[in-house]
Amino acid sequence: MAHRSKAMDDFFANMPNPDAIFQSWWPWIFAFGSGSLYGVRQWLRGPKCTGGNKLHNKVVIVTGASSGIGKEIALNFANRGGKIIMACRDETQGKLAAEDVRKETENMDVYFSKLDLNSFKSIKDFVERFKKKEKRLDILVNNAGVMMCPEGKTEDGFDIQFQTNYLGPFYLTELLLDILKESAPSRIINTTAAAHNLGDIDLEDINFENRDYNAGESYSQSKLAVVAHTFHLAERLKDSKVTCNVISPGICNTNIYRYLPLKQKKFIRISFAPFMWFLMKTAEDGAQLSVYCGTTSEMAEVTGKHFKDCKEEKVNEKANDKLLQEQLYQASLKWTKSAAAAIEGGDDSQTNSSDKKDEDNEKKVTRRKEKVVQSVMERVSLS
Numbered sequence: 001m002a003h004r005s006k007a008m009d010d011f012f013a014n015m016p017n018p019d020a021i022f023q024s025w026w027p028w029i030f031a032f033g034s035g036s037l038y039g040v041r042q043w044l045r046g047p048k049c050t051g052g053n054k055l056h057n058k059v060v061i062v063t064g065a066s067s068g069i070g071k072e073i074a075l076n077f078a079n080r081g082g083k084i085i086m087a088c089r090d091e092t093q094g095k096l097a098a099e100d101v102r103k104e105t106e107n108m109d110v111y112f113s114k115l116d117l118n119s120f121k122s123i124k125d126f127v128e129r130f131k132k133k134e135k136r137l138d139i140l141v142n143n144a145g146v147m148m149c150p151e152g153k154t155e156d157g158f159d160i161q162f163q164t165n166y167l168g169p170f171y172l173t174e175l176l177l178d179i180l181k182e183s184a185p186s187r188i189i190n191t192t193a194a195a196h197n198l199g200d201i202d203l204e205d206i207n208f209e210n211r212d213y214n215a216g217e218s219y220s221q222s223k224l225a226v227v228a229h230t231f232h233l234a235e236r237l238k239d240s241k242v243t244c245n246v247i248s249p250g251i252c253n254t255n256i257y258r259y260l261p262l263k264q265k266k267f268i269r270i271s272f273a274p275f276m277w278f279l280m281k282t283a284e285d286g287a288q289l290s291v292y293c294g295t296t297s298e299m300a301e302v303t304g305k306h307f308k309d310c311k312e313e314k315v316n317e318k319a320n321d322k323l324l325q326e327q328l329y330q331a332s333l334k335w336t337k338s339a340a341a342a343i344e345g346g347d348d349s350q351t352n353s354s355d356k357k358d359e360d361n362e363k364k365v366t367r368r369k370e371k372v373v374q375s376v377m378e379r380v381s382l383s
């Protein structure tokens with residue numbers, strides 16, 4: 001048998017007596033410290049949505065469901081038995097996420113469908129596919145978003161944050177309004193952020209063409225637009241049994257921060273990871289509000305409100321400005337109308353060549369253009 005070294009003997013000889021430890025204040029200090037930390041952590045995570053109804057025979061669309069909060073919303077809704085369409089822009093990630101949700105919830109009625117909010121064409125294609133397959137839509141969760149990405153324009157010519165966070169979801173919602181109304185009572189849930197409080201909407205220069213680009217301003221502009229539009233839409237839908245609310249999920253540890261140095265620089269990311277874990281909500285915590293708005297009976301008739309931590313919260317006064325709401329709505333209709341017409345007609349060169357080749361085709365294109373313009377005009381007069 002090996003003999004212990006002198007150093008080891010000294011170590012064991014000098015070890016504090018366990019009885020003495022338990023007779024001291026240390027166990028109490030330790031218990032109080034960890035209890036307090038646990039309490040603070042739970043408080044930071046915010047309230048959980050414990051109630052809510054089952055979603056059997058309900059059809060739900062969750063945008064941006066490939067990761068983060070959107071995936072957690074899809075998981076929760078799938079657990080309640082709903083048919084879930086996970087609308088994601090990345091096909092590989094989206095399919096993997098849908099597979100995860102199916103496995104975890106044993107609900108096989110969960111599907112990926114491609115949707116890139118930065119492309120009006122992709123939005124239109126998504127809606128066409130959806131309407132071909134589904135007869136109803138009970139809950140639309142406009143969750144997808146991007147935060148403080150590098151400056152850039154979408155293929156439709158809009159600031160990326162503005163289109164991803166606001167204009168794309170606006171167009172998607174407009175195209176789905178008919179089926180939402182047919183399926184009423186139904187619910188629309190939009191997603192904003194506390195940053196909307198810092199926002200201003202410059203309708204004359206929505207794309208930062210006449211001022212210096214600022215990623216923070218662009219983000220808060222887009223999130224303020226989401227709130228103003230939600231209130232306007234709720235008013236338009238007040239006789240339709242389609243509710244429309246907007247939520248702020250709180251600060252959650254997700255990929256939304258991918259463009260910030262906190263997440264981009266490996267050293268900073270690793271050093272701050274424990275603090276972020278402790279101080280920020282999880283994606284599951286962030287999903288609670290959408291679940292609350294989408295599934296609880298108490299929210300069945302509530303519309304035109306902003307929620308944070310499962311209760312109504314005041315918003316930036318600018319979002320309540322009726323004139324701004326109306327101007328934003330009219331501008332959004334105009335922006336999406338011209339994009340829709342362009343999509344319907346194809347680009348100029350294509351139309352010109354088809355002009356020469358096939359007169360019938362031109363007539364078809366014109367008829368389709370007229371239809372789009374007519375449907376948009378109908379919406380304007382409905383509002």
Ligand SMILES: NC(=O)c1ccc[n+]([C@@H]2O[C@H](COP(=O)([O-])OP(=O)(O)OC[C@H]3O[C@@H](n4cnc5c(N)ncnc54)[C@H](OP(=O)(O)O)[C@@H]3O)[C@@H](O)[C@H]2O)c1
Nearest residue numbers: 064066068069089116117118144145193251252254255256
């Ligand atoms: N996390 C927070 O602290 C926080 C705070 C306030 C508000 N929010 C809001 O909560 C929502 C969810 O964010 P998250 O925290 O869960 O972040 P996330 O993990 O980054 O999720 C965002 C989702 O949106 C998708 N998306 C981005 N651009 C898109 C596009 N052009 N078309 C379709 N989908 C697109 C992303 O897909 P890809 O993976 O393909 O990019 C991803 O699935 C966002 O609207 C965000 O602004 C989050």
